[in-house]
Amino acid sequence: xxxxxxxxxxxxxxxxxxxxxxxxxxxxxxxxxxxxxxxxxxxxxxxxxxxxxxxxxxxxxxxxxxxxxxxxxxxxxxxxxxxxxxxxxxxxxxxxxxxxxxxxxxxxxxxxxxxxxxxxxxxxxxxxxxxxxxxxxxxxxxxxxxxxxxxxxxxxxxxxxxxxxxxxxxxxxxxxxxxxxxxxxxxxxxxxxxxxxxxxxxxxxxxxxxxxxxxxxxxxxxxxxxxxxxxxxxxxxxxxxxxxxxxxxxxxxxxxxxxxxxxxxxxxxxxxxxxxxxxxxxxxxxxxxxxxxxxxxxxxxxxxxxxxxxx
Amino acid sequence: xxxxxxxxxxxxxxxxxxxxxxxxxxxxxxxxxxxxxxxxxxxxxxxxxxxxxxxxxxxxxxxxxxxxxxxxxxxxxxxxxxxxxxxxxxxxxxxxxxxxxxxxxxxxxxxxxxxxxxxxxxxxxxxxxxxxxxxxxxxxxxxxxxxxxxxxxxxxxxxxxxxxxxxxxxxxxxxxxxxxxxxxxxxxxxxxxxxxxxxxxxxxxxxxxxxxxxxxxxxxxxxxxxxxxxxxxxxxxxxxxxxxxxxxxxxxxxxxxxxxxxxxxxxxxxxxxxxxxxxxxxxxxxxxxxxxxxxxxxxxxxxxxxx
Numbered sequence: 075x076x077x078x079x080x081x082x083x084x085x086x087x088x089x090x091x092x093x094x095x096x097x098x099x100x101x102x103x104x105x106x107x108x109x110x111x112x113x114x115x116x117x118x119x120x121x122x123x124x125x126x127x128x129x130x131x132x133x134x135x136x137x138x139x140x141x142x143x144x145x146x147x148x149x150x151x152x153x154x155x156x157x158x159x160x161x162x163x164x165x166x167x168x169x170x171x172x173x174x175x176x177x178x179x180x181x182x183x184x185x186x187x188x189x190x191x192x193x194x195x196x197x198x199x200x201x202x203x204x205x206x207x208x209x210x211x212x213x214x215x216x217x218x219x220x221x222x223x224x225x226x227x228x229x230x231x232x233x234x235x236x237x238x239x240x241x242x243x244x245x246x247x248x249x250x251x252x253x254x255x256x257x258x259x260x261x262x263x264x265x266x267x268x269x270x271x272x273x274x275x276x277x278x279x280x281x282x283x284x285x286x287x288x289x290x291x292x293x294x295x296x297x298x299x300x301x302x303x304x305x306x307x308x309x310x311x312x313x314x315x316x317x318x319x320x321x322x323x324x325x326x327x328x329x330x331x332x333x334x335x336x337x338x339x340x341x342x343x344x345x346x347x348x349x350x351x352x353x354x355x356x357x358x359x360x361x362x363x364x365x366x367x368x369x370x371x372x373x374x375x376x377x378x379x380x381x382x383x384x385x
Numbered sequence: 386x387x388x389x390x391x392x393x394x395x396x397x398x399x400x401x402x403x404x405x406x407x408x409x410x411x412x413x414x415x416x417x418x419x420x421x422x423x424x425x426x427x428x429x430x431x432x433x434x435x436x437x438x439x440x441x442x443x444x445x446x447x448x449x450x451x452x453x454x455x456x457x458x459x460x461x462x463x464x465x466x467x468x469x470x471x472x473x474x475x476x477x478x479x480x481x482x483x484x485x486x487x488x489x490x491x492x493x494x495x496x497x498x499x500x501x502x503x504x505x506x507x508x509x510x511x512x513x514x515x516x517x518x519x520x521x522x523x524x525x526x527x528x529x530x531x532x533x534x535x536x537x538x539x540x541x542x543x544x545x546x547x548x549x550x551x552x553x554x555x556x557x558x559x560x561x562x563x564x565x566x567x568x569x570x571x572x573x574x575x576x577x578x579x580x581x582x583x584x585x586x587x588x589x590x591x592x593x594x595x596x597x598x599x600x601x602x603x604x605x606x607x608x609x610x611x612x613x614x615x616x617x618x619x620x621x622x623x624x625x626x627x628x629x630x631x632x633x634x635x636x637x638x639x640x641x642x643x644x645x646x647x648x649x650x651x652x653x654x655x656x657x658x659x660x661x662x663x664x665x666x667x668x669x670x671x672x673x674x675x676x677x678x679x680x681x682x683x684x685x686x687x688x689x690x691x692x
């Protein structure tokens with residue numbers, strides 16, 4: 075399946091009419107030549123001089139110079155671009171809304187060429203976008219975009235994280251066992267993003283209308299930073315801003331610390347430590363599905379990342 | 386070489402549809418009469434979450450055909466072990482009626498960064514060469530060894546053709562099936578798209594006849610599933626966009642395929658501009674009607690290729 079979208083590209087430059095008749099090129103070289111042609115940036119057909127030195131084999135196609143072959147390569151490129159736009163748009167709906175669909179489509183094609191997929195699961199592709207946005211000179215006047223993208227990526231990954239197995243009976247251990255070595259079990263997909271911008275408010279304003287967009291905009295103008303928490307409540311990915319002390323506590327749990335260490339971190343938090351009440355927080359956290367049980371720390375506790383980073 | 390006998394099959398084929406996101410809820414709610422549903426394996430590679438929960442629910446009511454688009458069975462660089470792990474977990478969780486992927490490649494290396502993996506996430510053609518056949522046999526074997534079951538491998542719609550060719554596509558696929566023990570998934574629409582593009586470049590005057598010859602060259606015993614879909618004429622190229630109803634020429638080829646292969650399970654694919662579920666169900670019903678017509682006893686069936 076592919077999309078009949080034409081794409082402007084310098085196909086002529088990647089198609090080198092073969093002057094040889096020797097057709098015994100290694101399969102890997104042939105395949106690499108087609109991949110190089112398809113991922114050549116529009117306007118920059120040769121993907122790199124270094125590559126040319128390594129395997130500069132021409133693309134050894136039948137009718138290489140024909141209009142139909144050019145059109146065929148364009149069809150593959152257009153399919154890649156359409157896939158990039160669709161996949162990235164699914165992961166980053168708020169970035170799409172913030173910069174507009176046309177700009178986002180261009181961005182998706184840029185990321186497709188600069189950071190192409192490494193695996194055959196498009197749900198894993200797109201993690202490069204936050205840093206890509208941060209490094210963009212054109213977007214220097216909207217510095218909050220990168221953190222919004224980090225929050226969206228965490229939400230996207232949380233959506234397909236392993237399902238939690240809540241263990242309500244385990245909470246009794248908080249009253250019956252020595253607290254050292256005990257930890258709270260966090261829902262799979264839990265991530266914390268500290269931002270100097272109101273990244274949680276911007277995301278939830280666009281996704282859920284809470285707070286209203288004008289309130290999110292006010293927080294942005296006033297330079298309000300937020301600790302953004304992403305987690306899974308059952309099957310539903312959730313996002314919200316959390317108290318700095320709660321953020322410190324959750325971060326320690328994510329780091330594999332036990333509950334006393336996590337509580338110490340929360341208590342050491344300067345920002346209104348007095349206002350943070352652990353038992354109130356825990357009740358809400360259990361209700362919201364963030365904390366699913368109590369476990370004793372082992373070498374690889376349940377809060378260890380469930381989705382290993384790509385090599 | 387003697388051809389394998391036509392396998393014994395049911396009187397009419399099982400017919401299924403591609404189950405896509407817009408129809409997740411409606412299908413589970415209404416549970417229309419379908420012999421199976423098909424999903425793209427890679428869309429369910431996550432460890433958990435709503436998508437996988439929906440698929441498990443679908444599996445509770447229908448046999449599921451797991452159709453992959455990313456194994457890259459033709460890659461010289463082999464199978465991505467991570468990808469195979471994910472597929473193996475999914476197969477274990479879903480217990481699919483069939484597992485399939487394509488006679489294509491997608492994996493290689495990033496052109497600019499030496500050593501960095503690259504996956505084109507597309508169905509790129511391989512040369513019909515002995516080297517490509519060797520690579521694909523080894524890759525298919527590795528997948529089947531891991532899954533402990535045969536997979537079905539699908540023919541492509543290809544928009545470029547390699548200069549190097551030591552056999553034609555049916556011979557490539559037949560040999561692949563013989564050597565690896567895999568099954569074949571015959572996409573009738575893909576054959577038509579390739580033939581129509583051959584007509585555009587002047588390589589054939591009668592695309593339907595060349596499609597019929599293609600089907601006649603495939604060993605029936607290997608064929609495990611047939612795919613049907615729509616395509617679009619763009620003037621200078623015909624594109625397999627899965628975005629419309631099955632065209633009349635493809636229905637004619639489908640009847641021809643059934644007469645040759647028997648009542649092979651058949652899938653209606655629709656991936657672009659996905660219409661109302663009722664339209665897909667109507668296409669499925671048309672497939673059943675076409676099959677009844679094609680598989681009537683010979684006494685009442687004019688045996689001409691009506692293509």
